[in-house]
Amino acid sequence: MVTSQNSVPLKAEVKNLNFYYGSHLALKNVSLVVPENQVTALIGPSGCGKSTLLRCFNRMHDLYPNNRYEGEILLNPGSENLLSKDIDAIEVRLRISMLFQKPNPFPKSIFDNVSYGLKIRGLKNRSEMAHRVEKALTEAALWNEVKDRLDEQATQLSGGQQQRLCLARSLATDPEIVLLDEPTSALDPIATAKVEELIQELQKKVTMIIVTHNMQQAARISNNTALMFLGEVIEFNDTKTFFASPEKKLTQDYLAGSFG
C-alpha cells in the first residue's frame, strides 16, 4: 500500500476487490487508493485485468450477464461501497465518466454529443446548456475548432477531434472521476500528444484513472502508477518512485521489457 500518500486527500479507495466473469476470477484481491485531483495509471501486459478494474469503477460490467463483484470501492472514502447491489449503477455513472479506447461519438451533432449527459440529468435551460457545452469543449481544447459548426455531425471530425469530443462529453457533467481506457491507442502521434497535454492540464481539476499499455505514457503523465499482472496489483507507488526504484522483481522485469 502507498505510504507516501498520507497527506493527499483520496477520491476513491479499492478494498479487497475480487471480480468474477462467470466462474472465472479475473481480479484477485485488488486494493489501492486513488488520490484526488491526480492521475493514477494502471499498466501491465495484455490481459492483466487493468481494463477490467477500470470498468468496475463505473459498474460497466453490470451491462453484461454473469458478472459478480466482491469487495469494495469507496467513493469519497467514508461513503458507501459503489459496488453494492443497493447502489444504483446509473447513479454511479452519473458521477464517474469514461473515455473509451476507440472514439465513440454519437451519430448526432457536436452540440448534442456534449450536452447528452446534461440532457439526461434533466437540464432544460438552453442557455445554461450552451454555456456548459462551451466550457467542456474549451477544457477539451476543441472549442476553437468547432465553435462555428456545433450543429454538424460529430462523425465528420477526425479521429483525434472525436476523442477530444468524447472527452468534452465526459467532462460536461462535472464528474468526480474520469476513467480513461487506453484513450490514445487508436490515435496518431500528434493527436496522442494533444490528448496527453489535456490530461495534464485537467489533472488539477478532476481525478483521473488511466489504463495504458504504454509505460512511457504512464511515466509522462501520471502521478501514481500501479502495475497489474494476472488480475493482481503487483506494485503501486507514486510515479517517480515507481519508475526510478521499483520494489518488486516483477516490476523491474516489466519495466525492463522482459515480458508484456
Place this chain on the structure above:
Amino acid sequence: MKQNSNTVDLESSSPLLSNQRALNSHLRMPLRKKRLRIFEKFIELGLFFAAFCSVLVTIGIFWILFSEAIPFFQHVAIWDFFTGTEWAPLFSEPKYGILPLLCGTFISTFMAMVIALPMGSVIAIYLSEYAHEKIRESVKPILELLSAVPSVVFGYFALLLVTPLLQKIFPNLPSFSALSAGLVMGIMIVPYVTSLSEDALRAVPMHLREASFAMGATRFQTAIKVVFPAAFSGITASFVLAISRAIGETMVVAIAGGMQPKFTLDPFEPAQTVTAYIVQVSLGDLPHGSLGYQTIFVAGSTLLLITLFFNILGHRLRKKYKEQDA
C-alpha cells in the same frame, strides 16, 4: 491515511467552476440507493408481451386447426381419408380421400421445383462467384421486385399468358393444368431460392476460393467443387424451404390449375391442391360446423403438418451451416 476529502472547499477554485459546482452540489451527497424505476419495468413487461404474442399465435393456429378438424374423424375413418382416391366432399355422395389433393400438391410442387431449383442455384452461383459488384447491385433489386409481385398476378399470368403459350407447344393441353400452374409457381420462387442460396454461398470464406484459384482452377471448377460443397447445408436448406413455400402456395394453382381434384400425377391434367380446395370452399357458402366446413380444417391441418416438417428440416440445415461458418 485517510483524509476527510469531503470537505475540500469548492469555492476556492475559479468562480466559473464554483458556479457550476454549486449547481451540482448534490453530487457530493452519498450515492443513492437503487431506484425502483417502475415505469421502466412496466415498459419491459409490455415489450415482453408483444414478443410473447408470437407464441400465442402459434398456439392459436394449432389449436383452431386441430380442434375443428378432429370432429371430422368421428364421421370418416382415418384410413379412408389417407388412402381414398376420390375427393368429393361436397357432392351428394361425398368421398373423403385426400390422395387427389396430395397428388395435385405434389405435381405442382414438383414442376415448380424443376424450374426454381436449377435456375435459382445457377443464378445464385453466378451472382456470388462471377458477377461484378455493379451487376449484383442492379440485379438484386430487380429480383426483389420480382418476389414482390402478388401471387394472384402470377395466377393471372399463368392462366392468360403461359397456358395459351404452352398450348402452342402442346396442343392437347387443357386450359387448366398442373403444368402451367407449376411452371409459373417455379418462376415465382426463383428469387427466393436465389436469395437464400446466395447467402449460403457468400458465407463461404474467401480463402477457400483463393486456395482453389491458386491451384489453377477455373471459376466454374472452384464454384462447383469448392464453394458449392462448402455451402451445401445452406443450399439444401434453401431448397427445402422453397419446397415448403411451393406446397403452401395457393392463388396460382387456384386460378390456373383448375378446381378438379384428380388422382393422377400427369401434369397435363387439371389439378387441385390442398390449398386451392380451401379457397374453393371458402368462396361458397358453408354453414359453420358442418362436415363440409370441417373438411377445410382437415385439409389445413394436413398442410400445416407437411409444411412444418419441411420448415423444421430447413431450419435445422440452416443452423448447421451457420454454425459451421462461426
Place this chain on the structure above:
Amino acid sequence: MTSLPTLLRLRIKKERRKNKIFLWTARVSLVFTLLVLLALVTDLFIRGADRISLDFLLSFPSRFADKAGIVSAWVGTLCVMIVTAFVSVPLGVCAGIYLEEYAKKNKITSIIEVAIANLAGVPSIIYGLMALGLFVYKFELGQSVQTAGLTLALLILPIIIVATREALRSIPLSVREAAAACGATKLQVIRHHLLPYSTGGILTGIIIALSRAIGETAPLVTIGALTYIAFLPHSPLSTEAPFVSAEWLKDPFTVLPIQVFNWVSRPQEEFHRNAAAAALILMVLTFSMNIFAIVLRARVRRKIKW
C-alpha cells in the same frame, strides 16, 4: 519454362469451355427471369391500361364488364391496411426491441424465437383458417375489416420483428457503452439512441411487410371476404359526437387482389381486361412501396457509417 504436356493443355481447354458454358447459361437464366417480369408487366399494360380511368376507379363491380370498377376493392384495401398497420407495427417493433435488448438467454426466449421462425414459414392460407375459426366465430369479430386487418397483421408480424432486430443489431456496442457510461438508463439508451439510429432500417422492413400484405388473397378469401360488393364500408367520420365512428371496422369488405381473382376467374375476355387493369394498379402499389423501401435502405446505409 517447360511447356505443359498436350493432355493437360486439352484438359485446361475443356475446363475453360465448361466455364464459359456455365457463365452463359447463368446469364441466360437471369435474363429469362427478368424477361418474365417484363412480359408480365407488358401484358398487363396491353390488356388493361386503357381500362383504367376515373370511372374505373370510382365504380362498383357489375355484371357488365365495361361498367365494372374497383372502388369497393381499393377502399377495402385501404381500410384493411390501416388496421393491419395499426396492429402489426407496434406489436412487431416492440417484440423486436424486447428480443434484441431485454431478452435473456433462457427457455422462454428460445420458445419465442422458435415460434417466430415457425410462423414465418406457415402458409398464408393457414392464417386465414385460424382467423376463420378464432376471430370470425370464437371471438365473434365477424367476416369484417377488423378480422382481415388482424389476420394480415399476424401474417406479416415475423417480417417486422426480424427487420427490427437486424436494424438494432447493426448498431455497434461502442455506442451503447458510450451512452451507458454517460449515465443513461436502458430505456433512455433505447429512446435516445437505438431507435433513432435504426429508424431507417425498421421503416424499410415495415414498408416491405405492408407491401406483402397488400397483395395477399388466400387468407382473406378464407375469412370470407366477399367477391361481389356493391357498397363501401361506413365512413370513419360521423355527424354526431364523438365524430369518429368505428362502424367501418365491422363491415364486410373486399380487397384489390380478390377483385383481380374474381375477374380473372370469369371466362369472358372483357372481365380479363378488367382483371389486368386492377392487377396493374395493384402492381403499381406494391412496386412503388418496394422501390421506396429499396431506396430508403440504400440511403440509410450511406447516411450512418459505423
